[in-house]
Amino acid sequence: MIDDNYHVVRSxxxxxxxxxxxxxxxxxxxxxxxxxxxxxxxxxGEHLWGTNYERLxxxxxxxxxxxxxxxxxxxRRRREYGQMLAATEYAHLHAIHLTSTR
Numbered sequence: 349m350i351d352d353n354y355h356v357v358r359s360x361x362x363x364x365x366x367x368x369x370x371x372x373x374x375x376x377x378x379x380x381x382x383x384x385x386x387x388x389x390x391x392x393g394e395h396l397w398g399t400n401y402e403r404l405x406x407x408x409x410x411x412x413x414x415x416x417x418x419x420x421x422x423x424r425r426r427r428e429y430g431q432m433l434a435a436t437e438y439a440h441l442h443a444i445h446l447t448s449t450r
Contacts, residue, residue, distance in 0.1 A: 362438060363437070365441055367442040367443070368438075368443050368444070373447070373448075375422050382414055
C-alpha cells in the first residue's frame with residue numbers, strides 16, 4: 349500500500365501494483381476535513397512527529413499551507429489520475445474510483 353501523493357515513486361511502483369483506489373472527493377470535502385483536522389490538532393496541542401505541532405500561522409498563512417496546496421493541486425491531480433488510469437501501460441490495474449464519502 350502506498351499513498352500516491354508522494355508522486356516521486358509513482359513510476360517505480362505503479363507498474364507493480366494490482367489495484368488502485370482513487371479517493372476522488374469533491375474539493376469542499378477535502379477542505380472541510382483539512383479544516384476540522386487542523387483545528388482539532390491546534391486546540392488539543394496534538395504532537396505530530398519529532399518536535400512538530402500544528403500551528404495556525406503555518407497552516408493558513410504561509411506558502412507551505414496545506415490549504416493552499418489543496419487549492420493549487422486539486423484540478424491537476426484529478427486530470428492526472430484520470431489520464432493515468434486510462435493509459436494502456438496501466439491497463440493491468442483494477443481501478444476503484446470513489447467519488448463519494450459513502
